Amino acid sequence: xxxxxSITEEFVKLIGIEAEPEFWEVEKGHxxxxxxxxxxxxxxxxxEGYAGKTRYSEIIAPPFFLIDAGLVKFVDxxxxxxPDKANINGGTEIxxxxxxxVGDTITTVAKLSEVKEKTxxxxxxxxxxxxxxxxxxxxxxxxxxxxxxxxx
Amino acid sequence: MSGQIYFEDIGVGDSLPxxxxxxxxxxxxxxxxxxxxxxEMHYDKDIALQKGFPGIIVHGMxxxxxxxxxxxxxxxxxxxxxxxxTRNEQFVLVKEDIICKGSVAKKYVEKNDHYVECKLWVExxxxxxxxxxxxxxxxxxxxxxxxxxx
Numbered sequence: 001x002x003x004x005x006s007i008t009e010e011f012v013k014l015i016g017i018e019a020e021p022e023f024w025e026v027e028k029g030h031x032x033x034x035x036x037x038x039x040x041x042x043x044x045x046x047x048e049g050y051a052g053k054t055r056y057s058e059i060i061a062p063p064f065f066l067i068d069a070g071l072v073k074f075v076d077x078x079x080x081x082x083p084d085k086a087n088i089n090g091g092t093e094i095x096x097x098x099x100x101x102v103g104d105t106i107t108t109v110a111k112l113s114e115v116k117e118k119t120x121x122x123x124x125x126x127x128x129x130x131x132x133x134x135x136x137x138x139x140x141x142x143x144x145x146x147x148x149x150x151x152x
Numbered sequence: 153m154s155g156q157i158y159f160e161d162i163g164v165g166d167s168l169p170x171x172x173x174x175x176x177x178x179x180x181x182x183x184x185x186x187x188x189x190x191x192e193m194h195y196d197k198d199i200a201l202q203k204g205f206p207g208i209i210v211h212g213m214x215x216x217x218x219x220x221x222x223x224x225x226x227x228x229x230x231x232x233x234x235x236x237x238t239r240n241e242q243f244v245l246v247k248e249d250i251i252c253k254g255s256v257a258k259k260y261v262e263k264n265d266h267y268v269e270c271k272l273w274v275e276x277x278x279x280x281x282x283x284x285x286x287x288x289x290x291x292x293x294x295x296x297x298x299x300x301x302x
Contacts, residue, residue, distance in 0.1 A: 064187075088243075
């Protein structure tokens with residue numbers, strides 16, 4: 001068995017196993033830094049006076065803010081299983097159910113949901129799909145995210 | 153951001169206002185800090201080269217966030233982003249000019265909600281596509297607003 005296939009086997013064993021839930025607080029300063037990093041001046045993410053007059057009545061987080069919770073750390077752990085390979089983000093799918101607001105405590109549950117091995121131009125590649133569920137302190141579902149990473 | 157857009161105002165094939173970006177090393181570092189994505193190939197050229205890239209590459213999630221900026225700007229405060237799906241087709245190098253674009257693909261009403269599906273993408277100066285995406289949003293309807301004021 002070649003090296004890549006044995007790594008793939010290790011990943012396959014992890015499919016469907018949910019990681020321990022992680023808790024994450026949504027902070028105003030963090031949202032501001034996130035919006036500034038994108039260069040996104042939307043006042044809903046930064047201006048309390050503006051956001052306060054909207055139906056949200058407070059600052060909410062931009063759509064991809066949630067990746068910092070649950071997703072990135074979980075993927076880092078998978079990446080550490082084969083650190084010599086390049087990690088390429090294949091794409092992201094997010095369903096949004098509720099806004100994420102300043103002061104929310106978000107619970108994330110992550111799992112590896114799919115593993116595929118393919119041979120590309122530059123050799124063998126492993127496709128990993130990770131799923132993360134986000135819920136708030138009321139137990140309400142906030143979002144679901146699926147992300148595919150390519151290890152090559 | 154301009155005024156609120158309504159479901160009745162838009163038609164299939166309409167273009168969304170384009171967004172031009174030029175991610176700099178500084179922006180990638182800001183993104184790493186804000187998103188927790190600290191993979192070295194996004195700020196250390198030696199490591200990027202070692203991993204087989206011609207230079208420092210832009211985070212896929214940052215490009216996804218540019219597309220999210222495009223759609224949330226367009227839908228306005230009363231719009232709701234329900235779903236977004238992105239596919240990274242070709243990497244983008246730091247300091248490359250990229251243009252984020254979108255168009256209306258579909259509009260429909262379901263359970264009194266006004267849905268609009270948009271195609272979004274990131275292209276380079278030559279018009280070559282780097283990221284493709286689909287977003288589904290709900291927009292306010294002018295009919296619904298009239299009901300409220302009656």
